[in-house]
Amino acid sequence: MLKQIEGSQAVAEAIALCRPEVICAYPISPQTHIVEGLGELVKAGHLAPCEFINVESEFAAMSVAIGASAAGARAYTATASQGLLFMAEAVFNAAGLGLPIVMTVANRAIGAPINIWNDHTDAMSQRDCGWILLFAETNQEALDLHIQAFRLAEALSLPVMVCMDGFILTHAYERVDMPSQEQVDAFLPPFDPRQRLDPAKPLSIGAMVGPEAFMEVRYLEHVRQMRALELIPGWAEEFREAFGRDSGGLMRTYRTQDADTIVVALGSVLGTIKETVDAMRDKGERIGVLGITCFRPWPSAAVRAALARAKRIVVLEKSIAVGLGGIVAANVRASFGGHPDVVHTVVAGLGGRSITRESLARVFTAASHGTLAPLTFLDLDHGLVERALARERQTPHSGPVAEGLLRDVGVVAAKIS
Amino acid sequence: MAFQPIKFYQTGTFTVGNRLLPDTERSVQSTVRRTNSLNSGHRACQGCGEALGARYAIDAAMESTDGQLIAANATGCLEVFSTPYPETSWQIPWIHSLFGNTAAVATGIAAAMRVKGRENVRVVAQGGDGGTADIGFGCLSGMFERNDDVLYICYDNGGYMNTGVQRSSATPAGARTATTAAVGANPGNPFGQGKDLPAIAIAHGIPYVATATVAELRDLEAKVRRAMQIRGARYLHILVPCPLGWGHDSSLTIRMARLAKETGIFPVYEAENGEVTGVSKIRQKVRVEEYLKPQKRYAHLFSPKPREDVIRRIQEAADRNVRKFGLLEAAP
Numbered sequence: 001m002l003k004q005i006e007g008s009q010a011v012a013e014a015i016a017l018c019r020p021e022v023i024c025a026y027p028i029s030p031q032t033h034i035v036e037g038l039g040e041l042v043k044a045g046h047l048a049p050c051e052f053i054n055v056e057s058e059f060a061a062m063s064v065a066i067g068a069s070a071a072g073a074r075a076y077t078a079t080a081s082q083g084l085l086f087m088a089e090a091v092f093n094a095a096g097l098g099l100p101i102v103m104t105v106a107n108r109a110i111g112a113p114i115n116i117w118n119d120h121t122d123a124m125s126q127r128d129c130g131w132i133l134l135f136a137e138t139n140q141e142a143l144d145l146h147i148q149a150f151r152l153a154e155a156l157s158l159p160v161m162v163c164m165d166g167f168i169l170t171h172a173y174e175r176v177d178m179p180s181q182e183q184v185d186a187f188l189p190p191f192d193p194r195q196r197l198d199p200a201k202p203l204s205i206g207a208m209v210g211p212e213a214f215m216e217v218r219y220l221e222h223v224r225q226m227r228a229l230e231l232i233p234g235w236a237e238e239f240r241e242a243f244g245r246d247s248g249g250l251m252r253t254y255r256t257q258d259a260d261t262i263v264v265a266l267g268s269v270l271g272t273i274k275e276t277v278d279a280m281r282d283k284g285e286r287i288g289v290l291g292i293t294c295f296r297p298w299p300s301a302a303v304r305a306a307l308a309r310a311k312r313i314v315v316l317e318k319s320i321a322v323g324l325g326g327i328v329a330a331n332v333r334a335s336f337g338g339h340p341d342v343v344h345t346v347v348a349g350l351g352g353r354s355i356t357r358e359s360l361a362r363v364f365t366a367a368s369h370g371t372l373a374p375l376t377f378l379d380l381d382h383g384l385v386e387r388a389l390a391r392e393r394q395t396p397h398s399g400p401v402a403e404g405l406l407r408d409v410g411v412v413a414a415k416i417s
Numbered sequence: 418m419a420f421q422p423i424k425f426y427q428t429g430t431f432t433v434g435n436r437l438l439p440d441t442e443r444s445v446q447s448t449v450r451r452t453n454s455l456n457s458g459h460r461a462c463q464g465c466g467e468a469l470g471a472r473y474a475i476d477a478a479m480e481s482t483d484g485q486l487i488a489a490n491a492t493g494c495l496e497v498f499s500t501p502y503p504e505t506s507w508q509i510p511w512i513h514s515l516f517g518n519t520a521a522v523a524t525g526i527a528a529a530m531r532v533k534g535r536e537n538v539r540v541v542a543q544g545g546d547g548g549t550a551d552i553g554f555g556c557l558s559g560m561f562e563r564n565d566d567v568l569y570i571c572y573d574n575g576g577y578m579n580t581g582v583q584r585s586s587a588t589p590a591g592a593r594t595a596t597t598a599a600v601g602a603n604p605g606n607p608f609g610q611g612k613d614l615p616a617i618a619i620a621h622g623i624p625y626v627a628t629a630t631v632a633e634l635r636d637l638e639a640k641v642r643r644a645m646q647i648r649g650a651r652y653l654h655i656l657v658p659c660p661l662g663w664g665h666d667s668s669l670t671i672r673m674a675r676l677a678k679e680t681g682i683f684p685v686y687e688a689e690n691g692e693v694t695g696v697s698k699i700r701q702k703v704r705v706e707e708y709l710k711p712q713k714r715y716a717h718l719f720s721p722k723p724r725e726d727v728i729r730r731i732q733e734a735a736d737r738n739v740r741k742f743g744l745l746e747a748a749p
Contacts, residue, residue: 207513
């Protein structure tokens with residue numbers, strides 16, 4: 001059924017169609033509308049049987065989900081930013097225990113300085129935690145990925161994180177095609193857990209494991225993720241047949257067939273990138289796009305194949321490995337068969353800075369002319385940075401960095417519009 | 418192996434031998450019905466109070482729930498000594514997730530049971546005083562506040578014994594630990610710090626809170642039984658002496674627990690819905706020195722220079738408990 005609704009509401013309704021049995025809620029922007037929506041559905045009796053639990057922290061949210069999942073219930077929670085970091089210990093734990101929890105991450109920057117706007121630092125900080133990480137490009141895909149996520153998680157006994165850009169997707173009112181309960185029921189079988197706490201068959205879960213088997217536990221986690229690489233394309237295909245649209249999969253290419261320059265990115269920014277690429281194509285530039293949907297497991301072979309003919313690669317990412325450069329770029333470089341110098345990193349949109357078509361066109365053009373630096377910070381205010389550095393040279397007591405910069409900027413709101 | 422009837426011995430203490438009681442009043446531990454939920458063969462130290470407390474409590478909970486019990490366990494001694502896989506001492510469904518999230522994991526299990534219509538399956542969460550009073554305090558308070566159907570059992574041995582006897586917020590004043598050394602002007606753990614967890618639990622207004630020690634088995638079992646008759650958040654705080662951390666002979670575990678109660682240092686009581694409803698009276702009040710002296714963690718209070726000032730403060734605290742809870746029998 002077609003609906004014009006907020007991204008968060010769309011995800012809430014899709015989650016409800018997946019019949020979660022335990023939902024843990026803790027507010028953090030920009031994720032909050034999702035659990036609010038679910039809370040209302042449970043309270044009104046539209047989602048039943050389901051336990052909706054208001055917990056006292058994200059750490060508790062993931063921990064309640066761990067208990068519920070280990071006891072055989074389909075468990076869901078949502079978070080963002082600081083919340084994901086606050087639950088980090090339990091995030092790793094859920095993966096280590098092999099519990100198929102599904103969690104939405106409404107991607108948001110990490111403080112300090114505190115910032116509520118979108119980038120991918122939160123999810124990227126947990127990229128090696130053992131969860132499957134899926135990134136949605138649109139609200140429709142966010143909705144669809146959740147339906148696929150439960151199936152993927154439960155088939156592999158691995159938790160799945162569905163990432164959707166905070167505000168840009170979560171708060172955007174867009175048209176979505178909401179599947180029917182029958183469609184979702186046909187695609188997603190009931191949860192049949194690999195392990196279950198049950199007095200009828202007592203099990204010990206979470207024992208101490210020493211050097212004799214720890215490596216093997218981790219290796220099996222890796223093997224399961226590699227198995228996901230094989231399964232995801234088939235399920236995306238099955239999803240297309242059942243629901244009549246393309247959603248999910250490992251990655252998607254756009255106008256890459258004869259492209260000399262390929263832009264690699266994740267999430268909602270792909271829309272702006274495609275528009276920019278269309279405009280450049282009109283001017284005769286041979287440029288295309290590779291959108292990564294599945295970041296963990298990393299679809300190395302597929303990425304390698306997609307980039308095989310490219311002369312230049314621009315990885316545009318909303319995250320930074322401080323002291324190195326790009327996070328996504330490092331992954332791309334590892335999969336790229338050609339010379340690593342061909343892979344350029346463009347760090348963009350940190351803390352919600354707008355990524356405009358004009359700025360994208362500038363860096364993409366520079367790339368095709370061979371003048372793009374290996375690492376670029378899109379629309380970085382170099383003047384502002386220089387003033388801060390000058391201050392630090394002037395006095396050893398230059399004070400807190402962020403506050404100094406803000407004094408220089410003057411009107412704060414001007415930068416986030 | 419042929420059936421071996423359990424033998425009961427007169428213990429030379431205040432305990433009533435089971436043989437003097439009718440069958441129905443005998444402790445769970447004394448009957449062949451006991452489930453040995455925490456089975457023998459685990460790796461606890463000789464004289465471990467926590468191993469005793471856990472076996473007593475979980476066996477009693479198993480009896481009360483007719484075997485329909487799931488346990489969540491915090492990281493700590495109990496977790497480590499009971500599950501050096503592939504061996505596990507647990508005969509019940511049991512999960513260990515993290516150090517600080519046990520109450521929340523238990524909430525999740527209880528929610529799963531409720532959603533599946535299996536509310537006859539009950540949930541116990543258990544941890545040491547570090548996992549309860551310190552790192553797990555947020556999750557514990559959340560579970561209390563929501564009144565989730567979980568019995569949380571804290572085995573209080575007054576410190577982080579698993580990591581080598583460091584101070585927790587349940588370490589008693591004056592006690593030496595690895596992080597409150599017996600040096601300087603005020604040796605050992607400072608006075609005026611720490612958390613009174615049972616009082617904090619009561620302040621949440623949860624339906625049932627009780628304290629117990631491993632010295633009074635029948636009292637402990639009765640409290641578990643009472644707790645399992647109630648729905649909602651319940652808290653049981655069991656004092657479990659630790660020969661390693663307290664530095665007493667491993668044969669003195671029960672005696673130490675009894676002396677903690679008989680001095681007034683550890684008041685044994687229960688509370689329902691925010692009000693204290695019963696106390697275990699002290700049968701023969703003893704001075705705190707008797708409790709302190711056998712423990713090396715208090716050795717600095719006796720030699721080289723006796724610290725009567727410190728001992729007096731500990732005595733005053735014990736006397737305050739006696740007054741506050743009315744722990745002495747009224748004069749005949």
